[in-house]
Amino acid sequence: MLKDVSRTEAYQKAILGNKEQFEGKIVMDIGAGTGILSLFCAQAGAAKVYAVEASGLANVTREVVAKNGFSHVIEVVHGKAEEIDLPEGAKVDVIVSEWMGFYLLHESMLESVLLARDKHLKPDGVMLPSKATLYAAACRLGQFYTEQVDFWKDLYGLDLSPVGQAVLDSKRCKPEVAVVKADELLSAPVQIADFDLAWLGPDEIERVHSRAFTSVVCDEPTEYQGVCLWFDCAFEWPDRMASSPVKLSTSPSSAATHWKQTIIVLPSSIQVEEGDLIGWELTLNRSPEHRRRYQIELNLLDPEEDEHPVPCSCGQARCVVISAFMAKADQEPLPDDGVDVFSTGPQ
């Protein structure tokens, strides 16, 4: 992970920029790898760091810890975080982990982190990152089309366009991990999932489902070619006043990370222009066989035919009215005769 500067610096800032949150604390680093996060925690003044690494890399982690003179603080534990036992049933104040995969969930060890949280974290302990949000937006795919689809149209004087179509077809089975430019986004980001790591249940990551309508934003008519996924992670403490929160964003508008963006490529381009309404139903289902993978399903919705969610931020007159009505209802105190409570139980 260390070649990804955005990533490592976010953790470094979250840890070393909040030393008062680490001084004298017990920390668990899940999936310690090279040990860099454990070292940051030790530098921040942690009294004890359990650097948990399940792979054979644990020996290297131990060497790195020794080389930097932190063997008295950091204890490297070879095992799975949810399976190991800490001495005398000790609980930890902070769990720090870099568990995020492509589109947040792919190849992730999030479940392991959540189970370890339930086993090892004190009731008022802190998870770092503390929040993770998954976004989607419509996009065009300049580079992908140039290099992988249009590329085949004229090559050595021959027309190999069926190969480009085969590439498009192959993307129905596997999303594309690539950099999408900020100006290739064709809609505002739609929030697909919002995880609070302190409370998220392991069963809640089995399925992520989103149904959304949004309006196209573009300077001139263009091609709607994919749905782009990315995530943000926040590092926050319960007492925000006494800490400096940090955000790690993998959005097209932020500095590129090794996660890039994940693109669900449409089977073919769709001509769109400013203000056009588009809709999708997006489901990420954890694979029953390959527990570290997800099956992603995207269905395009017809904004005229298919029912919009309530509330809906698509901007269509009907949805604007409903949203405004609901927002108003939320703000007003309930009138005395406003709500009847019906009960079918015994009086």
Added chain:
Amino acid sequence: MLKDVSRTEAYQKAILGNKEQFEGKIVMDIGAGTGILSLFCAQAGAAKVYAVEASGLANVTREVVAKNGFSHVIEVVHGKAEEIDLPEGAKVDVIVSEWMGFYLLHESMLESVLLARDKHLKPDGVMLPSKATLYAAACRLGQFYTEQVDFWKDLYGLDLSPVGQAVLDSKRCKPEVAVVKADELLSAPVQIADFDLAWLGPDEIERVHSRAFTSVVCDEPTEYQGVCLWFDCAFEWPDRMASSPVKLSTSPSSAATHWKQTIIVLPSSIQVEEGDLIGWELTLNRSPEHRRRYQIELNLLDPEEDEHPVPCSCGQARCVVISAFMAKADQEPLPDDGVDVFSTGPQ
């Protein structure tokens, strides 16, 4: 393969630059893929091209052929070249194939090509490429060390060098595919294998073995960090006067290809200077379980202790004398009393 210009252009030049070798001929394209080689052959005037493709891509190949108006010449056959039967036991004049993998042999379909040759090629038929040669040379590894080993020595003010050592250790199990610069080579190329595709037996690719000594070539003392492998392929016809031979080289001195070079990384750097003698024993054994993979074994030899092969081009006085003596003997006609034939059999 089409993004690799050196590769495609070599085939294009070999085929379209030798139209007289294709006019009216029957050709088999093994592993046709996108169909580009078949199209070149059809453009060169072939009477019939069997484009053999074992994967599901065969449907795409068929579409590409139709799109370019060559369905009357090119017949796409879905199957393995060594298993299919041509109509009425037809034999072909030319087999063209792009079968080469990393370090020539990795993931290769060479065996399939050789078996198909024995089944489908006329006795005087031509293989394209016709020759393949594998080379090795000592090298230093500037970029690899900078990015994957030295990189870890000082990171965020921490010493993570054990990770760099772990990277080096991991290379004992898997060679590195990367670009080696021409000025990083530390010796003349040593020929490891030389295949004549017309005669090569399928059993001859089970094991490639080379034992060699060579002398270091460098401007100033430097680090010997790896053995670099690459290959050349030649496209030649039996009558060289009537054809234009073409060579495709993947050497560090040629334009980069997708094959790059394959590096066997040494467990640690060795300080060397101009004229130092180095030796190795290099074996590529085809894996009994994974038939498309090879196990590569490199043992460094001690030029003082270990016996040199005969002849040896290492430049050491003893080897120079032996080589000169052998070369002279080769050139001179045998004197009348030069050779006695001893027989232990019955007179």
